[in-house]
Amino acid sequence: MKLLFDQNLSPKLVKRLADLFPDSGHLQPEGLDRASDDEVWEHARLNGFAIVTKDADYPDLSVVRGSPPKVIWLLLGNCTTSQVEAVFRARFADIEAFDKDPSVGTLALS
Numbered sequence: 001m002k003l004l005f006d007q008n009l010s011p012k013l014v015k016r017l018a019d020l021f022p023d024s025g026h027l028q029p030e031g032l033d034r035a036s037d038d039e040v041w042e043h044a045r046l047n048g049f050a051i052v053t054k055d056a057d058y059p060d061l062s063v064v065r066g067s068p069p070k071v072i073w074l075l076l077g078n079c080t081t082s083q084v085e086a087v088f089r090a091r092f093a094d095i096e097a098f099d100k101d102p103s104v105g106t107l108a109l110s
Contacts, residue, residue, distance in 0.1 A: 003024040003049065004024065005024070006027060009053075017085060020092055024049075050069055051071045067102075087110075
């Protein structure tokens with residue numbers, strides 16, 4: 001699964017999680033740091049990314065539009081990059097199952 005980290009998450013996560021999620025990206029280096037939600041959604045859809053966000057906007061779009069792209073919604077509040085990384089590592093099996101299930105468009109992680 002390729003992840004596309006939203007602007008509200010650290011770009012460092014791309015490298016820190018590369019062993020589990022190779023070919024992932026972040027909005028900033030992808031040139032999408034000022035893009036609308038619709039533009040990000042379309043970029044993720046066309047390029048095979050799942051969107052990782054702390055905002056409710058993308059889960060809401062997923063309900064309306066369906067997937068792809070899939071959305072991983074982080075319900076973590078203020079936390080460090082290390083804490084976000086730890087959640088992804090601890091929940092890797094859940095994320096893999098989510099990726100393989102075409103009937104589910106959003107996964108909430110807390």
